[in-house]
Amino acid sequence: xxxxxxxxxxxxxxxxxxxxxxxxxxxxxxxxxxxxxxxxxxxxxxxxxxxxxxxxxxxxxxxxxxxxxxxxxxxxxxxxxxxxxxxxxxxxxxxxxxxxxxxxxxxxxxxxxxxxxxxxxxxxxxxxxxxxxxxxxxxxxxxxxxxxxxxxxxxxxxxxxxxxxxxxxxxxxxxxxxxxxxxxxxxxxxxxxxxxxxxxxxxxxxxxxxxxxxxxxxxxxxxxxxxxxxxxxxxxxxxxxxxxxxxxxxxxxxxxxxxxxxxxxxxxxxxxxxxxxxxxxxxxxxxxxxxxxxxxxxxxxxxxxxxxxxxxxxxxxxxxxxxxxxxxxxxxxxxxxxxxxxxxxxxxxxxxxxxxxxxxxxxxxxxxxxxxxxxxxxxxxxxxxxxxxxxxxxxxxxxxxxxxxxxxxxxxxxxxxxxxxxxxxxxxxxxxxxxxxxxxxxxxxx
Ligand SMILES: C[C@@H]1N[C@@H](c2cn(-c3ccccc3)nn2)[C@H](O)[C@@H]1O
Numbered sequence: 001x002x003x004x005x006x007x008x009x010x011x012x013x014x015x016x017x018x019x020x021x022x023x024x025x026x027x028x029x030x031x032x033x034x035x036x037x038x039x040x041x042x043x044x045x046x047x048x049x050x051x052x053x054x055x056x057x058x059x060x061x062x063x064x065x066x067x068x069x070x071x072x073x074x075x076x077x078x079x080x081x082x083x084x085x086x087x088x089x090x091x092x093x094x095x096x097x098x099x100x101x102x103x104x105x106x107x108x109x110x111x112x113x114x115x116x117x118x119x120x121x122x123x124x125x126x127x128x129x130x131x132x133x134x135x136x137x138x139x140x141x142x143x144x145x146x147x148x149x150x151x152x153x154x155x156x157x158x159x160x161x162x163x164x165x166x167x168x169x170x171x172x173x174x175x176x177x178x179x180x181x182x183x184x185x186x187x188x189x190x191x192x193x194x195x196x197x198x199x200x201x202x203x204x205x206x207x208x209x210x211x212x213x214x215x216x217x218x219x220x221x222x223x224x225x226x227x228x229x230x231x232x233x234x235x236x237x238x239x240x241x242x243x244x245x246x247x248x249x250x251x252x253x254x255x256x257x258x259x260x261x262x263x264x265x266x267x268x269x270x271x272x273x274x275x276x277x278x279x280x281x282x283x284x285x286x287x288x289x290x291x292x293x294x295x296x297x298x299x300x301x302x303x304x305x306x307x308x309x310x311x312x313x314x315x316x317x318x319x320x321x322x323x324x325x326x327x328x329x330x331x332x333x334x335x336x337x338x339x340x341x342x343x344x345x346x347x348x349x350x351x352x353x354x355x356x357x358x359x360x361x362x363x364x365x366x367x368x369x370x371x372x373x374x375x376x377x378x379x380x381x382x383x384x385x386x387x388x389x390x391x392x393x394x395x396x397x398x399x400x401x402x403x404x405x406x407x408x409x410x411x412x413x414x415x416x417x418x419x420x421x422x423x424x425x426x427x428x429x430x431x432x433x434x435x436x437x438x439x440x441x442x443x444x445x446x
Contacts, residue, residue: 007207008233008241019223025347026094029312033281036070039319042284054282075122079321081134091331092338095141105152149197159201192225207234227252283316294333302373306360308350344371370433382417390438399430
């Protein structure tokens with residue numbers, strides 16, 4: 001049975017306000033990891049390493065003090081937030097999640113609460129502001145990534161084991177609150193905060209403080225969107241409180257992985273954040289292992305939307321601020337597909353149809369319009385559809401060409417085949433189903 005919680009989740013079920021409904025409908029987002037780690041780009045003294053490039057400071061053999069002095073070399077002459085925002089627009093991203101401060105503690109905005117910022121670099125200027133303004137101009141919503149864990153701050157602790165730790169961490173908590181209020185005050189148009197670096201015991205023990213801070217941020221910015229990774233409940237439970245209720249507004253558990261079925265998302269909103277290589281968020285000059293193709297990433301987008309989530313693809317700009325060619329090419333490939341098929345992605349969600357081998361269903365929120373996103377054309381050319389009870393399929397046509405229609409062949413009570421014409425399908429395509437809800441013989445609506 002339920003336990004009484006002071007600092008568990010304060011809401012059950014999805015948020016129904018306009019800000020969250022807009023976020024829910026985004027479908028496709030861009031993540032950008034940029035900071036000092038982009039300067040070494042996964043290598044140190046000519047030796048290429050395989051770990052995640054944004055974690056290089058933590059690798060064995062890397063002199064931490066030398067890494068920490070990289071702010072004096074930070075001068076991204078090729079940085080142009082407008083061109084980043086244009087790339088995102090062309091890809092079809094509806095929002096961007098941007099690293100204000102990663103685990104290394106370097107702030108891409110001129111924070112008043114630490115010297116470890118762009119203000120103390122040759123570049124000097126406010127990068128967060130440039131990004132927020134450029135993406136606002138493109139009509140792309142901005143969410144700010146913030147790492148609580150801060151390797152640079154002298155008062156950061158992994159755990160609190162002594163009086164000294166406790167005194168230091170109280171200072172760190174004030175510093176963290178100050179920076180978050182500073183970000184929400186400096187950049188009032190941002191729609192949310194994406195928290196990371198919140199798994200260590202020191203922070204997990206701060207249930208009351210973090211709960212109050214979340215309340216304060218939401219009061220300062222009504223409609224603010226905060227995920228499940230920010231805070232733990234008073235029993236140290238993260239993402240889901242001691243009663244199994246989601247913390248925050250959406251589940252932030254899908255990092256480099258995608259749910260395989262609807263039961264995995266427990267009726268919550270969620271995002272999946274994904275890297276192009278296996279595990280590189282910050283720029284790594286040597287991309288090793290499997291590099292995802294445009295088709296793979298389009299399919300991941302379709303899978304996420306079909307299960308009611310958002311797919312957020314990561315970009316890792318170089319130390320000079322330019323985006324690498326491989327990422328520009330992927331953005332263009334995804335964008336070309338989105339230009340034709342975006343109706344099946346934006347403001348769509350779980351359709352409630354059984355998953356079929358040929359691909360994914362999505363449903364336009366608030367309508368009976370169903371999309372079939374086809375990735376695996378069967379040898380038979382017959383696309384099987386099992387509709388929810390007694391649903392009527394009124395029309396079936398290609399999204400890209402409404403004159404190309406299909407006559408559903410009913411093969412059982414609720415099952416149909418759509419027969420594709422012979423021919424190749426070099427790109428995934430979408431079929432639109434105009435449907436009507438089922439009627440029982442006695443006229444009762446389902
Ligand atoms: C969104 C992604 N989250 C950061 C991360 C955190 N971790 C991690 C690694 C070991 C234990 C706990 C967390 N691995 N990657 C990555 O650096 C990136 O920012």
